[in-house]
Amino acid sequence: MFDYDVIFVGSGHACWHGAVLLKLAKKKVALVERDLLGGTCTNYGCDAKILLDSPIELKEALDRYKGIGLEEEAKVDWTKLMKYKKEVIGFMPTAMEGMFAPAGLDILSGAAKFIDANTIEVDGKKYTAKNFVIGTGQDYIPLDIPGKEHFHNSRDFLSLDVIPDHVTFVGAGIISMEFASICLALGRKVDIVTSGKTALNAYPQEYVTKIVEKMKSQGANFVWNAKVESIEKTGSRYTLKGADGMSIDTDYILIAVGRKANVEGLELDKLGIEYSDRGIAVNDHMRTAVKNIYASGDVVDKKIPKLTPTAEFESNYIALDIINPLNPAIRYPAVPNLVFTLPRIAQVGVTRKEAEADPSQYRIEDLKFGEVMSWLNKAEKDAHITYIFDKKNHLVGAAVMSDDAGSYIDVLTIIINEKLGVKELSRMIFAFPTPTYGLISTLIPLFLKKEE
Numbered sequence: 001m002f003d004y005d006v007i008f009v010g011s012g013h014a015c016w017h018g019a020v021l022l023k024l025a026k027k028k029v030a031l032v033e034r035d036l037l038g039g040t041c042t043n044y045g046c047d048a049k050i051l052l053d054s055p056i057e058l059k060e061a062l063d064r065y066k067g068i069g070l071e072e073e074a075k076v077d078w079t080k081l082m083k084y085k086k087e088v089i090g091f092m093p094t095a096m097e098g099m100f101a102p103a104g105l106d107i108l109s110g111a112a113k114f115i116d117a118n119t120i121e122v123d124g125k126k127y128t129a130k131n132f133v134i135g136t137g138q139d140y141i142p143l144d145i146p147g148k149e150h151f152h153n154s155r156d157f158l159s160l161d162v163i164p165d166h167v168t169f170v171g172a173g174i175i176s177m178e179f180a181s182i183c184l185a186l187g188r189k190v191d192i193v194t195s196g197k198t199a200l201n202a203y204p205q206e207y208v209t210k211i212v213e214k215m216k217s218q219g220a221n222f223v224w225n226a227k228v229e230s231i232e233k234t235g236s237r238y239t240l241k242g243a244d245g246m247s248i249d250t251d252y253i254l255i256a257v258g259r260k261a262n263v264e265g266l267e268l269d270k271l272g273i274e275y276s277d278r279g280i281a282v283n284d285h286m287r288t289a290v291k292n293i294y295a296s297g298d299v300v301d302k303k304i305p306k307l308t309p310t311a312e313f314e315s316n317y318i319a320l321d322i323i324n325p326l327n328p329a330i331r332y333p334a335v336p337n338l339v340f341t342l343p344r345i346a347q348v349g350v351t352r353k354e355a356e357a358d359p360s361q362y363r364i365e366d367l368k369f370g371e372v373m374s375w376l377n378k379a380e381k382d383a384h385i386t387y388i389f390d391k392k393n394h395l396v397g398a399a400v401m402s403d404d405a406g407s408y409i410d411v412l413t414i415i416i417n418e419k420l421g422v423k424e425l426s427r428m429i430f431a432f433p434t435p436t437y438g439l440i441s442t443l444i445p446l447f448l449k450k451e452e
Contacts (some may be wrong), residue, residue: 004028005320007129009112012134014041014297014311016100018319022223023103026325030106030129034123037093037100037107040137041308044155048089049178052081052158057403060342062125064379076186082161112326113267117290117387134266134280134288135296135315138259141277143170147231150238151255154179163188164251168240172199174339175256178212181342184218187430191248192241193223196256200339204386207345207401214342224246237439256371262298267393276301286318294318305337326361336409338375342403343380350388350397350411362396363389365446369402373438378403385439393447394419404435411436413442424448 005027008015016038018428019029036043059074067074100107110123119128140153154175157438166181169176172194180190192199192215201220212222227243231253240248260277273288274281279301297311297316306311314330321327336348355362370383377383380403388397398412414420422444431435 002118002128003129004030004106004127004129006030006031006131006133007108007127008133008135009120009133010039010133010137010297010299011037011096011107012135012297012311013041013308014039014299015133015316016096016105016315017312018133018296018315018317019100019105020103021316021319022322023105025319027322029104030127031100031106032108032110032112032120034109034111038096038137038385039135042088042092042096044158047092048085048158048310051088053178053182055081056182057342061378061380062401068379078163078186078357079161083158086159087368106155110267111310113265114271117271129293131292133294133296133315133318134263134299135311136237136262136266137440138279139262139264139271140255141260142256143228143255144256145228145230147233147238150231151403152231153255157254166251167191167251167403168193168238168239168248168250168253169256170194170253170259172196172222173258174200174254176254178340179252179254179256180215180220181211181340182262185342186217186221190215190218190220191240191250192220192222193226193228193242193246193248196259197224200341200345200366201347203339203345205402206257206352206386207384207399210382211341211345222348237395257297261301263299279349285327286314286330294321299410304332305335307335307337310335313399334413336413337411338406343383343401345399345404346409347399348397349395349416350390352386352397352399354390355388355397359393363391363449365389366451367442367446369400369438369442373435376433376438377435380404387443387446394421395443396449407436408439411439 006022007030008019009032011031011033019031022029029161043063055076059076062070062074095229107123112120112122114120119126129401157179166189167220168191169180176192177199180192200214226246230241231241238250239251244301261279263275268275271290279299280295282288282295287427295316298306320330334349338346355364365387367385370377370381371386374381386399390396395415400408430440
């Protein structure tokens, strides 16, 4: 007999959703957590970010109405906002425990390591299970240079009571660009230093270029193709040095050069489970090389975007696979992806780059949505949407640049996944006047447009 039917190593979205499903199926389930219950997204990732970012997004929207109805400038008090964030997000682990305990989920506190395929050790005590699910997420990739102890990470930034006057970001990916957008909106001086020649490589570069230009107009200093070699501290300030004489004096340095699978200490080698910095190798049922051990979420080596919604999707799939041995292989729908710059950038499905590489199969339609619908779109004249249609005139991809990109991309994801067209959309009635009504009304004619 095993102590548990299933033990989840981790307690974030890659784990707890499936754990709840399994508990409803009368399975005995435990969650192992060495940090804060609920994982990264809940405590020091997405939830904290959107709470802190939302007032700044609103400020930007209000600023667009200067001269056309709003004259007083909106101001964000970061210190008060951070106090509110710590109250709300700080309560999350307690709230999660309050949800898990009545559901009958056991919490095993400590770091886990595998003894064998059916046994783990947590805080010196051994536990057995028929199945395990590894959902330990990712950790920061360090930059091993002199002065590396002076770096901060996103978790540190999201707990700052006061944002320093001058912030330098190493890396030009999602974390750097999102947090830099916040700093600039609050009037801080910003440097973005990257080894690459562009920012946000996974996103539509026509949108990224506009974001970069906006950030430059706000005072951002971008240093491309740069190699950071050392950090020196003098008093309360830091000097970041690099190749070709690069030298930047700053108040705060945040490193965001990528993330790696968080598998340290699990001792997967002894089980023959294959993994790399990209993640744990799994098959089409999310199983590792050891059949009764699954992996879920950001710790998995996969091409699908590593996002909270995909982690939840995989967690639920694994639960159903454990319940039903005849469960079919996992199939991902179109996955929307959103970066919280100001404005936001979102995409789903076939990308513009993919469509341009195969023009015989795809049609690209660009819509200057902000110009067409500025009266309905909070005066956001620069909002833009790119649509990708296949040869059957199905919508198969989209990209959006707008403060409301998240809402738009969710609607477009439903249209893509359900293969909705003119006939289906014309049978529906949407609330008016709303931005999503404008989205649908401008999209429908594009279904009917033929290749020129």
